[in-house]
Amino acid sequence: MKQVFKRPESLSKTPFHYCPGCDHGVIHRLVAEAIDELEVKDRAIGVAPVGCSVFAYDYFDFDFNQAAHGRAPAVATGIKRTRPDGIVFTYQGDGDLAAIGTAEIIHAANRGENITVIFVNNAIYGMTGGQMAPTSLIGMKTQTSPYGRDAATAGHPIKMCEMIATLESPVYVTRVTINNPANLMKAKKAIHNAFKLQKEGKGFSFVEVVAICPTNWGKKPADSHKWLTENMLPVFPLGTFKDTTGVEKA
Amino acid sequence: MAKVLMKGNEAIGEAAVLAGCRYYFGYPITPQSELPAYLSKRLPQVDGIFVQAESEVSAINMVYGAGSAGARVMTSSSSPGISLKQEGISYIAGAEVPCLIVNVVRGGPGLGNIAPAQSDYWQATRGGGHGDYRTIVLAPNSVQEMADMTIEGFELADKFRNPVLLLSDGVLGQMMEPVDLPEPKDYDVNSKKWALGYTGKDKAERNLCSSIFLDVDELEEHNWHLYQKYQVISDLFSKGEFKDFAVEEHLCDDAEIILVGYGIISRILKTVVEKCRKRGIKAGLVRPKVLWPFPTAVMQRLAEKTANFLVVEMSCGQMVEDVKLAVNGKKPVYFFGRTGGTIPSDFEILNEVDKIVRPD
Numbered sequence A: 001m002k003q004v005f006k007r008p009e010s011l012s013k014t015p016f017h018y019c020p021g022c023d024h025g026v027i028h029r030l031v032a033e034a035i036d037e038l039e040v041k042d043r044a045i046g047v048a049p050v051g052c053s054v055f056a057y058d059y060f061d062f063d064f065n066q067a068a069h070g071r072a073p074a075v076a077t078g079i080k081r082t083r084p085d086g087i088v089f090t091y092q093g094d095g096d097l098a099a100i101g102t103a104e105i106i107h108a109a110n111r112g113e114n115i116t117v118i119f120v121n122n123a124i125y126g127m128t129g130g131q132m133a134p135t136s137l138i139g140m141k142t143q144t145s146p147y148g149r150d151a152a153t154a155g156h157p158i159k160m161c162e163m164i165a166t167l168e169s170p171v172y173v174t175r176v177t178i179n180n181p182a183n184l185m186k187a188k189k190a191i192h193n194a195f196k197l198q199k200e201g202k203g204f205s206f207v208e209v210v211a212i213c214p215t216n217w218g219k220k221p222a223d224s225h226k227w228l229t230e231n232m233l234p235v236f237p238l239g240t241f242k243d244t245t246g247v248e249k250a
Numbered sequence B: 001m002a003k004v005l006m007k008g009n010e011a012i013g014e015a016a017v018l019a020g021c022r023y024y025f026g027y028p029i030t031p032q033s034e035l036p037a038y039l040s041k042r043l044p045q046v047d048g049i050f051v052q053a054e055s056e057v058s059a060i061n062m063v064y065g066a067g068s069a070g071a072r073v074m075t076s077s078s079s080p081g082i083s084l085k086q087e088g089i090s091y092i093a094g095a096e097v098p099c100l101i102v103n104v105v106r107g108g109p110g111l112g113n114i115a116p117a118q119s120d121y122w123q124a125t126r127g128g129g130h131g132d133y134r135t136i137v138l139a140p141n142s143v144q145e146m147a148d149m150t151i152e153g154f155e156l157a158d159k160f161r162n163p164v165l166l167l168s169d170g171v172l173g174q175m176m177e178p179v180d181l182p183e184p185k186d187y188d189v190n191s192k193k194w195a196l197g198y199t200g201k202d203k204a205e206r207n208l209c210s211s212i213f214l215d216v217d218e219l220e221e222h223n224w225h226l227y228q229k230y231q232v233i234s235d236l237f238s239k240g241e242f243k244d245f246a247v248e249e250h251l252c253d254d255a256e257i258i259l260v261g262y263g264i265i266s267r268i269l270k271t272v273v274e275k276c277r278k279r280g281i282k283a284g285l286v287r288p289k290v291l292w293p294f295p296t297a298v299m300q301r302l303a304e305k306t307a308n309f310l311v312v313e314m315s316c317g318q319m320v321e322d323v324k325l326a327v328n329g330k331k332p333v334y335f336f337g338r339t340g341g342t343i344p345s346d347f348e349i350l351n352e353v354d355k356i357v358r359p360d
């Protein structure tokens, strides 16, 4: 009988510690599948962030660095410059990438480092218990915005894809989600494209995954995906903001 | 090789290249700018990588990345920038990644000024960032030693898988002296079995570079492991192979007063010792060349013989605490300091010596 579903080689056997229904596990799997498909597991090097995915290195079966909060793109720069044949990627949350690590991501992108960035935007600080993130929506109630995010004092949600797409160097900037099977397949393709571009030496690729955090949103997983669809996607529209090599059409 | 005339900051750059360092990450700041300027020109000539980072925070994290991937790698900065690097240094020490960090110290606190100072001694020798860790701290006093200690620094970093800090100052960085440079060394990025991306046949299943140990027992074990490593380093510097490298003693045997100073100050103190001797005061000099591990044993031995210590620093008094800890109340330890970028004159120091040994 043909086996149609198995654990990707690039995923380790460690069970995920993520909350039930959390998107991190699925996104890990998509990354692992891309690395398997491109046959680069033996030279893949990941950089784990500080956030719920701090233990990402436990779930992938290849070399990993665990970076300080927000610094993953700088660490990845150092690794890639030392190991140009490595397939180097960062995996970061919205607090990590869009708040404390804003300088690092913008400048790694602007230098056109030949790395891949997987940005998991769940509009909240998951790991620390649900504080307001730079990507939290206006009116969104969190531990540190108990009256709802007020644009007058806390500003507006930061749109990282749109910002990074204004830079000359990045070759691929795209936003996806995994709220239904069709979008999941698109996300899988986008992550594959991003790693493919790196493998071909094309340059900086950035995939934002709009994701859920059922625990800190205080919603069931299915309700969370519904809430994401109705509330997050209007603010963070899906689509490709930059594709200089035409990888999506190829 | 024939001697060449170089600025201290440039000597560090050339020595790094000769030591096989091919990776530099940094952010501009005075008074160390000659170093990145030199390397931005020199590294591309030897297929090396020079990256001007967006901040010192990024620079040290690039160092963390490159070091974890097996590179012989360095960064440099001056005081305010070194403060920004402390988070990264803590991670690097925790993950046991070798690298060289140069601090061409300037006046602080805050933005302070760009004049030479020694007010980062505490930050350098106490770890600097958060957590239970140590960095090896080397303190040159000449352009020649800027070069020699750069090379030695890379060796020590690799030997102990630990960050090494070269603590210099604006005078040493900017002054020109003749330097004898050694033959270049080869360094293979693929020589560290534990490094990320290592491709040797003896590679472990996979390599991980991390400073997180969520389980309290695991972190305690890790911290004791680091502590034991620091003990081994301390022993090697006090009684083992680096004993002579660690400290310079000058005319201490019969000294009634021993002057203690590191870096540029030690050169002034040498003049003071000469002048004292001419005037019949038996003065000696101890110069710690390594600030961590501090040459405690040497101070203890000398405290048995000499009557007084006078510590001189370009700060309000930082290393003096280590001298006092070592002397442990056996003999009086006096202090004289100038701060804010002022270099004390031999005359001022002589005056202090007089006050101690000829109180009337």
Ligand SMILES: Cc1ncc(C[n+]2csc(CCOP(=O)(O)OP(=O)(O)O)c2C)c(N)n1
Residues within 6 Å of the ligand: A050, A051, A052, A053, A069, A092, A093, A094, A095, A096, A097, A120, A122, A124, A125, A126, A127, A128, A133
């Ligand atoms: C320098 C520093 N500041 C703050 C923290 C605390 N902290 C840990 S995770 C986190 C937020 C993570 O949120 P995000 O990046 O969105 O990841 P998520 O957990 O949502 O996946 C913060 C603030 C830290 N570890 N280090």
Ligand code: SF4
Residues within 6 Å of the ligand: A017, A018, A019, A021, A022, A023, A024, A052, A122, A126, A127, A212, A213, A214, A215, A216
């Ligand atoms: S807190 Fe949120 S982001 Fe973190 S594991 Fe749980 S559901 Fe996922």
Ligand SMILES: [Mg+2]
Residues within 6 Å of the ligand: A093, A094, A095, A120, A121, A122, A123, A124, A125, A126, A133
């Ligand atoms: Mg988040």
